[in-house]
Amino acid sequence: MAVFTEVSEREAGELVHRLQLGELRELRGIQGGIENTNYFLTTEQDGARQEYVLTLFERLTAEQLPFYLYLMKHLARHGIPVPDPHALAGSAGKDEEHGQLLHRVAGKPAAVVDRLRGASVLDPGPAHCAAVGAMLARMHLAARDYPRHQPNLRGLAWWNETVPVVLPHTTPEQAALLRSELAFQNHVAEGSLYAALPRGPVHADLFRDNVMFEDGRLTGFFDFYFAGVDTWLFDIAVCLNDWCVDLSAGAHDQARAAAFLDAYGGVRPLAAAExxxxxxxxxxxxxxxxxxxxxxxxxxxxxxxxxxxxxxxxERVLRQRVAHPPLA
Structure with missing residues (x-):
């Protein structure tokens, strides 16, 4: 969540007023991440202070963004703890009951969402992994009836486009691995087992720093701006590759992975193809x-x-996954 676009307090305050969120008291840029511009907003209304996140979208377009924002609203309405986007006051209508969630600040498309309580757990144990697994399964089931559709924009088609761009920056050994693994994934995607995988909206980026805990309890998933319709198994794999590996070596952690998969399967059992x-x-x-x-x-x-x-x-995680494939 870097700062690519500078936002003035005046611009942020005007948006806060349009959303009827009170008076802006503080605007702070958020460091970390690489895709969008993010600020914490502190507002005051009727003597009470509230915290929000203002996001300016640097790459995603106004045509792509409704998928993410209305997915978050859909999940929030279904009891999944996610940042709830705020609509322009008086904008709800028969075409969109939730109102206008996409705004414009400093010439960029923007959104304001609730700030989740808690903090990320960067050294998770099996209990944290189990909590994430169970909530991910709940999220997948809650999104089954989400009416909008948009593919995972960082899926296989993007990999095929981007590998030739990054190859000149790699060593011969890295280039060979990239080429061979891309060929393998294209082969897998053409098979009947892959076609049988259950699909729906996925987060696709649910790393440790995109989940909040407070007093040992999971309080929310956030940063849905890589979401898209893909296989649920891909979402599971992304989580296992971050929550259930040794960060120094990239090696599989069986205890954490078992906790994650058991909890996920307790809510939504994996299909045979998965x-x-x-x-x-x-x-x-x-x-x-x-x-x-x-x-x-x-x-x-x-x-x-x-x-x-x-x-x-x-690269280390991939080499570990190729050399030591874990059992489901």
């Missing part, structure tokens, strides 16, 4: 983030606050 393709999808999740981190690291954009992630971490 169990068989889990090792391949773990490789897919590692490949996706290795490609994107190579892209962000070697082809960065300017930002006031920007810390691109180290691409080598997901």
């Amino acid at each position: 169990r068989r393709l889990l090792p391949a999808m773990l490789r897919a999740g590692a490949l996706r983030f290795w490609i994107s981190r190579l892209w962000d690291f070697h082809l960065p954009r300017e930002a006031a606050l920007l810390q691109p992630h180290d691409p080598s971490h997901f």
Whole structure:
């Protein structure tokens, strides 16, 4: 969540007024992340202070953004703890009962959502992983009737487009792994097992820093701006590759993975095709983030606050997943 676009207190305050959220008291840029501009907003209304997050979208378009914002609203209405987007006052109507959730600030499309309580747990244990697994399954089921459709924009088609762009920045050994793994994933995606995988809206980026806990209790999932319709198994794999690996070596952590999968399966049991393709999808999740981190690291954009992630971490995870495929 870097700051690419500077927002003045006047601009932020005007939006807060249009959303009827009170008076702006503080505006603070958020450091971390690489996609959007984010600020914490503190407002005051009737003597009470509230916290929100203002996001300016740097890459996503006004045509793409309603999928994410209305998905968050849909999930919030179904009891999933996610940041609830705020609509322009008086904008609800028969075409959109939730009102206008997409706004404009500093010339960029923008949204304001509730700030979740708690903090991210960066050294999770099995209990944290179980909580995430169970909530992810609830989220998948809650989104089954979400009416909008948009593909995972960082899915297989994007991998095929982006690998040739990052190859010049890799060593011969890395390039060989990227090419071979991409070929493997294209082969998997053409098979009947892959076609049988259950699908629906997925978060697609549910890392440790995108989940909040407070007093040991999971208080929310956030940062849905990589979401899209994909296989639920891909979402599971992305989580396992972050929540259930050793960060220094990229190795699989069986205890945490078992806790995650048991809790997920207690809410939504995995289908036979999902169990068989889990090792391949773990490789897919590692490949996706290795490609994107190579892209962000070697082809960065300017930002006031920007810390691109180290691409080598997901190279290690991918090599571990290829050499030591875990059992579902």
